Amino acid sequence: MTSTVQSSPLSDRVDAVLPKVLADLAALVSIPSVSSSPAHESDVRRSAxxxxxxxxxxGLSAEVVAVGGHPSVIAHRAGPAGAPTVLLYAHHDVQPAGDPARWDSPPFEATYRGDRLVGRGAADDKAGLAVHLAAVLAHGNTLPVSVTVLVDGEEEIGSPTLADLITTHRDRLAAEVIVIADSVNWAVGVPALTISLRGVLELVVEVRTLDHPLHSGAWGGAVPDALMTLIATLASLHNPDGSVAVGGLVGGSGATVDYDLERFRADAGLLDDVTPIGTGALTDRLWNQPSITVTGLDAPAVDGAAGMLSAIARAKISIRLAPGDDPEHAEAALLDHLRFHLPFGAHLTVTRGASAHPANVTAPHDVRTAALQALQLAWNGTAPVEIGCGGTLPLIHLFHEAFPEAAILVTGVEDPDTRAHGPNESLHLKDFRNACLAEAHLLRLLAHLSGCGQLGGTEAT
Known part of the structure; x- marks a missing residue:
């Protein structure tokens, strides 16, 4: 590819619509559409x-829809007669901002900082919607395919009503190709097509040892307290090298690219002398092996803590499931492990939270080739990388069940320094522009494939 790719008519049209699309994205970022918080229920509706x-x-006809949960949006615009339909997915709900003091600017105020746009949802995944808008607008009145857009309002809480929404609106959502703009690129300046994702299982683990707290001096040394017991149980989840110690969880290898260690350390923000955990290639650890993370802990706060033995302690753990596993199998393995390693005869209660299946996503050869070509065109000749993703997209399993003949493509609006779900989440502006152009190219290429009779089914699992 040569630099003339960047000055093509389609490229020029993307550049022309980009200022408005970025302004619209900034306006969306200002809406705190936190789906996990009842206090933001009205904001989620406002965002929809x-x-x-x-x-x-x-130019699309759009409708806010809901089937018992937070509102989503379905929109459609017809293309030429006989053209295929492409379903473009994004989500408008976001994670909580967390402690505002950890942000360098207000989390729900889009702020330009160098080559990045900072704000909660600026990347994950209001940028996905913005990419879809730019791709449609760049084609003006000559959209080469029919386009349906689904903007989910519950992705950050596991899309609990998406299956019902798909069932209710199945005819409106049916498509030959589904494009999910909610993943990550390999690096700034290097595009990626995601071909596998881990699943997720969240559990709340509660340990009880007493029917009431006790004075730590009077009873300590003979009575097991709940917090110490919980900590010992959680510590059993990992081997000394940090790999997962739970038997029965599926894990594998086979990543075709590896992460340079120094780049990995920089991207992750590892402190000096802190080593990575686990074994095998770094990309396999991130994509093809399970992980277990303690994401929350209910225990007395350090400030104001009394000298007492805790009667009850709770932790929330998040298990990322490797491709080939499933939530039910993983839950059974976790329960067996916890019960075996729980000391002192403590009482254990485990409550299941959100869950989602892992996925291998392999589109038919011609559709995959079109996606890779679109990415390479948009990134001015830089070859895209096919990657796995350690994160989870619950909707892929749902889409595959509802539309088994549809080809599924997972594209990226993020990069390793996006910091999605954390403070100072941001969007790299040049890569965002390229993602918009890539999707515009993809719509054109898919129309050509349809004309050649080359659109086929999916192999997503």
Whole structure:
């Protein structure tokens, strides 16, 4: 590829619509659409309505829909007669901002900082919606395919009502190709197509040893307290090298690319002398092996803590499941492990939270080739990388079950320094521009494949 790719008519049209699309994205970031918080229920609806309005302004007919949960948006615009339908997915809900003091600017105020746009949802995944808007707008009145857009309002809580929404609106959502703009690129300046994702299982583990707290001086040394017992149980989940110690969980290898260790350390922000955990290639640890993380702990706070033995302690753990595993199998393995390693005869209660299946996503050869070509065109000749993703997209399993003949493509709007779910989440502006151009190219290429009779089914599992 040569630099002339960047000055193609389609590239020029993307550049022309980009200022408005970025302004619209900034407006969406200002809406704190935190789906996990009842206090933000009205904000999630406001975000859905704003998303629908933006899609309407791009020439799609849009409707805010819900089937018992937070509102989503379905929009559609017909292409030429006989053209295939492409379903473009993104989500408008976001993670909580956490401690505002850890942000360098207000989390729900889009802020330009160098070559990045900072704010909660600026990348994950209101940028996905913005990519879809830019791709449609760049084609003007000559959209080469029919386009349906689904903007989920519950992805950050596991899309609990998405299956019902797909069932209710199945005819409106049916498509030959599904494009999910909610993954990560390999590096800034290097695009990626995601071909596998880990699943997730969340559990709340509660340990009880007493029917009431006790004075630590009077009873300590003979009575097991719940917090110490919980900590010992959680410590059993990992081997000394940090790899997962739970028997029965599926794990594998086979990643075709590896992570340079120094780049990995820089991307992750590892402190000096802190070593990676686990064994095998770094990419296998991130994509093809399970992980277990303690994401929350209910225990007395350090400030104001009394000298007492705790009667009850709780932890929330998140298990990322390797491709080939499933939540039910993993839950059974975790329960067996916890019960075996729980000391002192303590009482254990485990409550299951959100879960989602892992996925291998392999589109038919011609569709995959079109996606890779679109990425390479948009990144001015830089070859894209096919990667796995350690994160989870619950919807892939749902889409595959509902539309087994549809080809599924997972594209990226993030990069390793996006810091999704954390403070100072940000979007790399040049890569965002390229993602918009890549999707515009993809719509054109898919129309050509349809004309050649080369659109086929998916191998997503």
């Amino acid at each position: 309505e704003a998303s629908a309005s933006l899609l309407e302004s791009a």
